[in-house]
Amino acid sequence: MKILALAGSNSQQSINRKLVIHTTSFFKEHDITLLDLNDFEMPLFSVDREANDGYPERAYKLIDHISEADLIILSLAEHNGSYTVAFKNVMDWCSRTNSKFLQNKPMLLMSTSPGGFGGGNVMNAAVVRLPKLGADVLTTFSLPSFL
Numbered sequence: 001m002k003i004l005a006l007a008g009s010n011s012q013q014s015i016n017r018k019l020v021i022h023t024t025s026f027f028k029e030h031d032i033t034l035l036d037l038n039d040f041e042m043p044l045f046s047v048d049r050e051a052n053d054g055y056p057e058r059a060y061k062l063i064d065h066i067s068e069a070d071l072i073i074l075s076l077a078e079h080n081g082s083y084t085v086a087f088k089n090v091m092d093w094c095s096r097t098n099s100k101f102l103q104n105k106p107m108l109l110m111s112t113s114p115g116g117f118g119g120g121n122v123m124n125a126a127v128v129r130l131p132k133l134g135a136d137v138l139t140t141f142s143l144p145s146f147l
Contacts (some may be wrong), residue, residue, distance in 0.1 A: 014077060066103055
């Protein structure tokens with residue numbers, strides 16, 4: 001099985017990235033591609049930029065990675081009760097190129113935070129939104145009080 005793993009954070013010290021790496025350690029017999037959201041940085045989405053410049057090549061590259069995967073492991077960081085700006089921007093660009101850019105791929109959706117709610121707000125938003133973008137969320141996991 002080909003597993004695509006990433007964190008919805010662009011922090012170099014991302015605890016969600018640490019959670020993804022730990023989780024992938026349980027899938028040693030599978031082919032794992034660990035992506036860094038920083039490698040998919042794109043201009044801030046706007047309809048004007050979309051009309052004038054088209055879609056960033058990095059959006060297509062991420063969609064290609066998704067196409068090759070049999071399973072997606074995603075852990076979302078929470079900023080002010082929602083997605084990080086970096087993840088939301090990538091999601092906006094990718095969804096404009098293909099409204100179902102997650103391509104009905106099975107997904108393990110996770111979140112963690114230093115607080116007691118474990119990224120619960122972003123998790124609640126993602127459970128509703130990501131299936132509309134083509135994710136088949138198999139299960140969720142939230143880890144509170146990550147230190």
